[in-house]
Amino acid sequence: MFKFQTNGFSGYAVRYSPFYDNKIAVATSANYGLVGNGRLYVLSIMDDGNIITDISYDTQDGLFGVAWSETNENHVLTSSGDGCVSLFDTTLKDYPVMKFTEHQREVFSVDWSNIDKNLFCSASWDGSVKVWSPGSNRNTSLLTLRSLASREEKTGRIEKPIPVVQPSQVPMSKTRPNIRNDNNDCVYDAKFSFHDPNIIMSCNSDSHLQLWDTRLPNPLFMDFVAHNGLEALSCDFNRYRPFVVASAGVDKLAKVWDTRMIQPNVHSRPPRALNKFMGHEFAIRKLAWSPHGPTQLLTCSYDMTVRVWNDSPSPTSRVGLLDGASQPHAPPCSKIFSAHTEFVMGCDWSLWGEPGWVVTTGWDEMVYVWNTQRLQ
């Protein structure tokens, strides 16, 4: 295990470089990201195990998301609390080479497409996912996906409002139900598919997991409550199984979904997950499928642990799992990493070398590089 301290800055997101086996970008924020500056670290793991800073950039607001460019080995994207997405060139000091400033609120994640390498997407608390094309030197977005508006358009709920019953006629309850809370559609995470350049997945504070096809007039083609009404914080596409995705959230569960089995009917019960992993004691902040195989899933959580799960394809693990009261089968958690002493906010797998290397970061101002295979 190798470590690096991000003194005074709490880690929020971390990514391995897709070009170098020893480079890591870490997005951090002062004061736990609640208020104040941010800092982007670009780190190198040396042969002796030391981790050194190649370069770092101070930013106006806290940084929450980070992604490497898939076209230029020196380009790193960050997203920050002031709604700004910035592209840094690590050969140039101090300032980003491009800024994308359309989002109205915190941008919590950015992801670079693996297929159409000119594109990246950003997920923001303003309720939107935006798609950008920095390669064409264009700093306005190509497309905006609005989670709430699209859902309303799809279900037609807002367009034909039913007359509101006067409270005097129905003295039963003073509160109106607020599932459709306009202020509750912060998008936490958005990812490009590894299999289709037009597909984007996002998850939001309204517990919804949403899939978008950017070719459609209304791109939202799948939308369901994934985490029992509690906030859905992270999602990821499986690299080996084109229709399999995972999501995690405040219900402490990581769930594996087969998107072919999701029914479009909005009035039906929420769909059943293919598999679900129970074990984290607090909300799961981030998850990532392994790049080395179809089954391993990495999760990091507010419970200060990082866990590695095995999504066993055994048929017995796939039946009889009712949501709610009944307990699922024993958790197939193979490894628990507990070196962090605060919330673990970001994690990523290394694409390189011996499979199993991961990097994690959290509010304890630590970056740990460790191997899931060697964990006791």
Next chain:
Amino acid sequence: MERLSQLRKHLAGDDPVERLTAKNSDDVVIVAAFRTAVTKGGKGKFKDVNSDVLLQKLIEGLFEQKLPPGFDKSLIEEVTVGNVLNPGAGANEHRAAMLAAGIPSSVPFLAINRQCSSGLMAVNDVANKILVGQIACGLAAGVESMSSNYGPSAMPKVSKSVLKHPEGAKCMIPMGITNENINSKFGISRTAQDEFASNSYQKAEKAVREGQFREEIIPIQVEVEDEDDENDDDDAPAKTKTITVDQDEGPRPNVTVESLGKLRPAFKKDGSTHAGNASQVSDGAAVVLLMRRNMAQDLNLPILGKYIACTTVGVPPEIMGVGPAYAIPAVLKLVDLPKEKVTVYEINEAFAGQALYCINKVGLDKNKVNPNGGAIALGHPLGCTGARQVSTIMRELKPGEIGVTSMCIGTGMGAAAVFARE
């Protein structure tokens, strides 16, 4: 500090109350829960009408007074009515009552009887059908006219060969004796019971005085025989008059431990159960309209509360009153909720002895149990009680709070259910 409050929500999932009160589109929600007044069996204002009349008038009142005009009754996909004493649990007369109340014949009907929990079982039946997707909306009710149907005809008929088995024979033990068994087995004193009972009377009397039940009671009009009828000719039909019933008859002022102390034991010479510390014989009805949350939202119906879970357990028949002591922990375990997180417990007071035993055994805070009195003061119309508790607890809870209703069940069972107020 919007950012802080947003991030704070990530840790919210750890609070069981927040977990259980989370609003999901497929929740089973209560959009209406109402009851009639509960009147005294044999001499109260409902003494001349049968349970079907109570049910019909209550459902009519629900549609006319409480639901928005034009509520489409054909949206209801099941009517389940709990009842104990009517032959066949009222399968015929309550189907007739529901049709007479204006629910179309295309809506099916189910009569249900699990003794004193029948009203709750009706709620559970409808809720489960919504949960599994069989229906989206159902009406659950409980109704009992002990004036009309309590008596020798309600005695169970169990065959001799079954009664030969000692366990089978235990189901014939009168309820009062099962309570005496609890009192002697677990050492519950007469004073403790009388104190509990007088407390129930005082709470109920205060609640009636303060109008605590006004919101949940739908006043209904019934015809009663005119007591001023001076015509002694038995052949002539009795004169009747129409009265409006909107007030519980059970609670009475000035009940104290001392006044109860004067009453003689009812079941055993040396016993401690008497008319003042046992539930009253009563008439009454209660209805609960349940539907899936997204339907309630589409119809813009205000949501009163959320059904969370229900469990039934079995206990030895000779001490059937211990039911809640096992059912409450079972349902709390089912939803993984510590007992301290529950704001109100509505536990049916079949007898002061069994209720006290259950409260102590589970370790409940007495101040959280039956804040507006229980069946000792309010009455216990058997099949109605389970549904009556739902309408009562919905008014006792504040939005965001969780409540548990529970009761013991003759022949040895206990039921408990968890609800959230919204």
